[in-house]
Amino acid sequence: MKADDLVLFSQVVELGSFSKAAEQNSLTNSVVSKRIARLEEELGVQLLYRTTRKLTLTEAGRALSLGARNVKQATQEAMDAISGFGEKIEGHIKMSVPTISGDLLLADAAAEFCNLHPGLTIDMSMDNRFVDLLEDGFDLVIRTGYLDDSSLIARHIVDSQWVVCASPGYLTKNPRPRFPSDLTEHNCLQYAYQTTGASDWEFKGEQGNYIVKVAGSFSTDTATALRKAALEEGVLPMFHDA
Helix, strand or coil: CCHHHHHHHHHHHHHCCHHHHHHHCCCCHHHHHHHHHHHHHHHCCCCEEECCCCEEECHHHHHHHHHHHHHHHHHHHHHHHHCCCCCCCCEEEEEEECHHHHHHHHHHHHHHHHHHCCCEEEEEEECCCCCCHHHHCCCEECCCCCCCCCCCCCCCCCCEEEEEEECHHHHHHCCCCCCHHHHHHCEECEECCCCCCCCEEEEEECCEEEEEECECCCEECCHHHHHHHHHHCCEEEEEEEC
């Protein structure tokens, strides 16, 4: 039995005719008649006495009309509850983002998004581990790299890349690196949760990607700490939009 057939039956009873119910639902009279007949067949009882002038409920029809009215009301209440969801953004979002992306990009973007949508609140957790969306109660998780769990639904947001940078103060005390291989002679500050490994910096070359293994005096998983360390002494891999 289909719930929409019960709703249609309730409308027929309420309006008193197949034609009015058909008009209200943008259906033909024959479609309404067939759906009521299908409902009667599934229930094994006659629900309506049909004449050219009016419809009369059978005893079974009167009993069913009470329940059908409740189904119709519950359906309408459910539709009213979600009306406007497609027009405005409101509610609460719990999200997890990588520490460095959150520090550099996503915190400001999330705050601006909340300002644009006053009915929205965001709980942002900055964490580099691969969280369990269901177990940890997250609505949204943003990560860089490839998705290992194929059961999750992923959507590409933006291409990103890393660039190597150093403070002017560092370059006054140390020779300026000309090639990625020169970095092995420098104090390279390391992002602890880099996909390829903190000390394995990946570069693109004419023959494809290759790794330069670097070393340095400082490693961390937060962008703020990396930035401060770079302003003191060190060479830094910095994330930005492509």
